[in-house]
Amino acid sequence: MVASVGDRNLSDDEIQRRMNDGIRRALKTPPSPTRELIGKTERAKVQRESREIKARRATPKNGEAS
Numbered sequence: 514m515v516a517s518v519g520d521r522n523l524s525d526d527e528i529q530r531r532m533n534d535g536i537r538r539a540l541k542t543p544p545s546p547t548r549e550l551i552g553k554t555e556r557a558k559v560q561r562e563s564r565e566i567k568a569r570r571a572t573p574k575n576g577e578a579s
Contacts, residue, residue: 523531552561
């Protein structure tokens with residue numbers, strides 16, 4: 514079997530080597546706990562910014578409650 518990548522053809526040995534390298538890299542990568550990712554996504558950043566904007570709008574200018 515020969516696979517084409519761009520303008521190159523890969524032999525079975527090259528396909529096997531790349532597959533093994535990818536698996537090896539994946540197994541060497543340390544796990545990343547979900548706890549580290551909480552609040553760091555793009556969606557979380559946008560929500561945080563919009564929450565701050567809404568909080569500023571809700572505060573009266575003269576400091577009195579309405």
